[in-house]
Amino acid sequence: MATATPLPTPLARLSQPVAEWVESVRALTQPADVYWCEGTDAEREEFTARLVRDGELTRLDPEQFPDCHLYRSNPADVARVEHLTYICTRSKEDAGPNNNWMEPQAAHAKMRELFRGCMRGRTLYVIPYCMGPVDSPLARCGVEITDSTYVALNMLIMTRAGRPALERIAREGTFVRGLHSVGELDPNRRFIMHFPEELSIESFGSGYGGNALLGKKCHALRIASWQAREEGWLAEHMLIVGLQSPKGETHYVAAAFPSACGKTNLAMLIPPESMPGWKVFTVGDDIAWLHPGADGRLWAINPEAGYFGVVPGTNRETNRNAYDMIRRDTLFTNVALTADNQPWWEGLPSGSPRIDWQGRPFDPARGPAAHPNSRFTVSARRNPSYSPHADDPRGVPISAIIFGGRRREVAPLVYEARSWAHGVLVGASVASETTAAAVGQVGVVRRDPMAMQPFCGYNFADYWRHWLTVGGKLARPPRIFHVNWFRRDPQGKFLWPGFGENLRVLAWMLERCADKARAVESGIGLLPQPKDLDTAGLDVSPERLSALLSVDAELWRKEVAETRAYLSKYGGRIPAEMWAELEKTAAALG
Numbered sequence: 001m002a003t004a005t006p007l008p009t010p011l012a013r014l015s016q017p018v019a020e021w022v023e024s025v026r027a028l029t030q031p032a033d034v035y036w037c038e039g040t041d042a043e044r045e046e047f048t049a050r051l052v053r054d055g056e057l058t059r060l061d062p063e064q065f066p067d068c069h070l071y072r073s074n075p076a077d078v079a080r081v082e083h084l085t086y087i088c089t090r091s092k093e094d095a096g097p098n099n100n101w102m103e104p105q106a107a108h109a110k111m112r113e114l115f116r117g118c119m120r121g122r123t124l125y126v127i128p129y130c131m132g133p134v135d136s137p138l139a140r141c142g143v144e145i146t147d148s149t150y151v152a153l154n155m156l157i158m159t160r161a162g163r164p165a166l167e168r169i170a171r172e173g174t175f176v177r178g179l180h181s182v183g184e185l186d187p188n189r190r191f192i193m194h195f196p197e198e199l200s201i202e203s204f205g206s207g208y209g210g211n212a213l214l215g216k217k218c219h220a221l222r223i224a225s226w227q228a229r230e231e232g233w234l235a236e237h238m239l240i241v242g243l244q245s246p247k248g249e250t251h252y253v254a255a256a257f258p259s260a261c262g263k264t265n266l267a268m269l270i271p272p273e274s275m276p277g278w279k280v281f282t283v284g285d286d287i288a289w290l291h292p293g294a295d296g297r298l299w300a301i302n303p304e305a306g307y308f309g310v311v312p313g314t315n316r317e318t319n320r321n322a323y324d325m326i327r328r329d330t331l332f333t334n335v336a337l338t339a340d341n342q343p344w345w346e347g348l349p350s351g352s353p354r355i356d357w358q359g360r361p362f363d364p365a366r367g368p369a370a371h372p373n374s375r376f377t378v379s380a381r382r383n384p385s386y387s388p389h390a391d392d393p394r395g396v397p398i399s400a401i402i403f404g405g406r407r408r409e410v411a412p413l414v415y416e417a418r419s420w421a422h423g424v425l426v427g428a429s430v431a432s433e434t435t436a437a438a439v440g441q442v443g444v445v446r447r448d449p450m451a452m453q454p455f456c457g458y459n460f461a462d463y464w465r466h467w468l469t470v471g472g473k474l475a476r477p478p479r480i481f482h483v484n485w486f487r488r489d490p491q492g493k494f495l496w497p498g499f500g501e502n503l504r505v506l507a508w509m510l511e512r513c514a515d516k517a518r519a520v521e522s523g524i525g526l527l528p529q530p531k532d533l534d535t536a537g538l539d540v541s542p543e544r545l546s547a548l549l550s551v552d553a554e555l556w557r558k559e560v561a562e563t564r565a566y567l568s569k570y571g572g573r574i575p576a577e578m579w580a581e582l583e584k585t586a587a588a589l590g
């Protein structure tokens with residue numbers, strides 16, 4: 001006798017703690033209805049269709065950009081708002097001088113008033129998600145509640161969302177609670193609050209990426225960095241890339257750069273023609289969770305399932321993989337349009353903008369056609385260089401960690417730290433010119449330790465101590481390097497071609513990891529000499545190469561003084577090993 005397939009348990013009944021939390025939020029926010037996300041393709045299509053119907057999404061030219069859409073945000077809501085982002089811990093010192101702090105009860109009270117009745121007439125979406133492969137012990141789960149269909153759609157692309165995540169939550173019982181409402185998008189009623197002690201996030205008043213897609217910076221960095229310290233791992237603002245040499249050996253490196261400094265480009269790098277036989281595999285382009293393994297190595301997963309990348313500058317020359325990837329199934333935010341309804345942005349060699357990112361006829365007098373922080377949201381599986389190990393529940397073993405910033409001067413093209421402890425100091429000393437990824441002035445140098453200044457969910461001094469502790473657990477720690485692709489000559493011209501040519505620097509690092517390449521001691525660490533880099537077929541004069549690899553002792557003495565002053569802000573919490581490494585560098589510079 002045939003038996004009917006049992007209907008799946010309704011999502012609302014899978015996990016009691018999630019259901020209770022959703023009910024309490026429903027009572028507070030008063031939505032017209034509640035929708036639980038299954039995470040299917042059909043659901044994603046339905047959300048897209050709904051946004052098109054409501055006039056929030058514009059369908060792009062279906063011939064050239066099939067299944068691609070344009071979303072225009074509120075013009076006052078185009079970037080992260082670091083000045084409105086808070087870490088709410090019981091003790092202010094736990095948040096540290098690197099964070100805005102608010103007392104948790106006061107923050108909850110403030111947010112409760114903003115959330116009260118804020119979803120009237122809207123749908124409340126419940127999005128269970130897993131950061132990392134759902135079957136990975138290194139992954140962690142969360143649930144985002146939002147009243148924005150655009151945010152829900154982005155979350156479905158950026159995370160492993162839906163039923164399997166909720167089933168895992170039901171088994172494990174713990175999850176990060178993320179409550180989000182766009183509110184009235186009023187910059188004066190906008191807060192992004194984090195409660196690491198409660199594993200919860202409350203975000204109000206913005207629909208933009210890092211403010212609103214709570215799985216990303218809020219969970220996978222700020223909350224996860226706290227969770228990682230308690231559990232003995234690291235949550236970092238790093239890409240993860242696999243590099244296969246012509247001999248067929250693959251090594252994985254993790255690299256931390258501030259927002260909009262080329263992480264996506266490096267993660268998807270195309271080897272130059274003059275380096276035949278190299279292959280590149282992307283594991284992640286923005287966030288890495290790094291766990292010490294039983295074998296004494298550091299193992300990494302990318303918690304995300306999609307890319308939320310900067311659009312301007314993307315073209316066939318700079319990042320062919322990304323350029324090809326975003327030609328279908330892509331959600332564009334704040335780009336311009338051509339007369340034939342194709343997306344357009346600064347850096348494209350052809351086409352011209354007719355409508356700017358705000359939907360107005362393009363007028364160059366009003367600034368760029370695409371917003372400098374315009375973004376693409378796309379599934380990582382669309383990436384031609386997607387690594388099969390991106391879904392490996394064990395993650396990938398990391399051979400090298402790279403820190404970098406955007407510096408016109410001071411930092412050479414590459415140098416290697418003397419040891420793990422020195423590497424922690426090198427990471428802690430990173431400074432970089434600000435970009436359009438956050439609201440505020442662009443191009444000013446600021447300290448951005450480990451590229452985590454906007455993302456570390458606790459006191460940096462405690463974070464560096466944790467880095468030292470994790471290093472102590474590794475029998476085979478990755479080597480640590482610092483790079484600067486952005487050094488310029490006195491006329492302001494970039495000295496290094498960057499993009500695919502960066503593989504030459506990565507190849508030297510891998511040789512260092514295999515104890516095969518040479519390096520010379522300098523005050524700041526170990527440097528290659530020009531002849532140690534493979535420059536075959538590269539159009540960079542020997543003088544330029546020496547300039548790229550030079551260390552100006554005078555400038556570096558100033559840099560050390562600035563680092564000392566910066567670290568002093570953290571007072572007695574700074575680990576003694578870091579001061580010792582700084583003094584070693586100071587002494588070597590004379």
Ligand code: SAT
Nearest residue numbers: 080209210217259437
């Ligand atoms: O914060 S976002 O995720 O929106 C982009 C970034 O700053 O890296």
Ligand code: MN
Nearest residue numbers: 237258259286
């Ligand atoms: Mn980022």
